Amino acid sequence: MKSSRLSPQMSVADVLERWPELIPTFLEHRMACVGCSMAAFETLQDAARIYGIHPVRFLEELEAHLPPEEPSGG
Amino acid sequence: MRFRDTIGLVLTLKASLVTDLPLSDILQKTALFSGLEPAALQAVQLAAHTCQSAAGSYFFLQGDPAERVFLLTRGRVKLTQMNPDGSQVLLRAVGPGTLFGAVALAQGELYPVSAESAEDSGGVYWGAASLQELVLRHPQMALNAMSLMAERVQEFQQRFRELATERVERRLARALLRLASQTGRKVAEGVLIDLPLTRQDLAEMTGTTLFTVSRILNQWETRGLVTLGRERVIVRFPHGLVAVAEDLLPPQTSQP
Known part of the structure; x- marks a missing residue:
């Protein structure tokens, strides 16, 4: 498996700002995170738990929807 | 309601938790100055004066001639407005x-609010004339100011609609969420609203009574949504408060 750019402790707001491509995935799970003022304070793990999704599976799903890695990414 | 007077007065920067940075960095992140050339930013910085205000003192009072524009770099400020009956209403936390x-x-205006330091605070200010001159020389600043004011108008329109149409619980939840996103700080138990905040402040912000605010907050504390302290509120379960504010349905999958 390639190295992950996502971690369970990343804030939902940071992730959505950096990768707007992931917005549909949140919406498909009927998560209210998109545009929520509290998204800065909740981690991906928090969000998955709240919606009863297994955190590891949720991260894998997000990972699958990430755009191809930029050469400069680190 | 005197919304007209308060609209567009306070311009907020989104990532509002910068502090202890060099002034040039702070200016660069301030929405009013975004997109300015380095030379223009330097002119803005040169025209700025620093100022301090101890907890409980005022940067300016409602009704003073509006001669300075302030940028807070440290601390917390409460913007309040005096009602004709002498009571104070907290309009915004900064x-x-x-x-x-x-x-x-804008020329020849009076400050429609008082700006009180909720804790020892510091910032910079510009004289109105020198900032106006900078705006004329750098029209990008005028555009920035317009989009910030539009944002502010939308916030107050939304608050007006909430007051007119929504249940008190939703209004209170929204007020806490707004304060948390403006001044919140992540702590072990949740999101601390980093501002001395009385039940009375919350009652005034949501157009209800102290008694009602206390009753709802105590219910929420029992449900684990918030932790209450003396003049302190910690949002323990932000999602739960959002669910109240937005009338969200519970998640469809059951929680483990």
Whole structure:
């Protein structure tokens, strides 16, 4: 498996700002995170738990929807 | 309601928790100055004066001639308005990186609010005339100011609609969420609203009574949504509060 750019402790707001491509995935799970003022304070793990999704599976799903890695990414 | 007077006065920067940075960095992140050339930013910085305000003292008072625009770099400021009956209403809480007193950009106005330091605070200010001159020389600043004011108008329109149409629980939840996003700080138990905040402040912000606010907050504390302290509120379960504010349905999958 390639190295992950996502971690369970990343804030939902940071992730959505950096990768707007992931917005549909949140919406498909009927998560209210998109545009929520509290998204800065909740981690991906928090969000998955709240919606009863297994955190590891949720991260894998997000990972699958990430755009191809930029050469400069680190 | 005197919304007309308060609209567009306070210009907020989104990531509002910058502090202890060099002034040039703070200016660069301030929405009013975004997109300015380095030379223009330098002119803005040269025209700025620093200022301090101890907890409980005022940057300016409602009714003073609006002669300065402020940018908070440290501390917390409460913007309040006096009602004709003498009671004070908390309109907004301001954290580092936020402009206030921006009404001074318009000519010949009076400050429609008082700006009180909730804790020892510091910032910079510009004389209205020198900032106006900078705006004329750098039209990008005028556009920035317009989009910030539009944002502010939308916030107050939304608050007006909430007051007119929504249940008190939703209004209170929204007020807490707004304060948390403006001044919130992540702590072990949740999101601390980093501002001395009385039940009375919350009652005034949501157009209800102290008694009602206390009753709802105590219910929420029992449900684990918030932790209450003396003049302190910690949002323990932000999602739960959002669910109240937005009337969200519970998640469809059951929780483990």
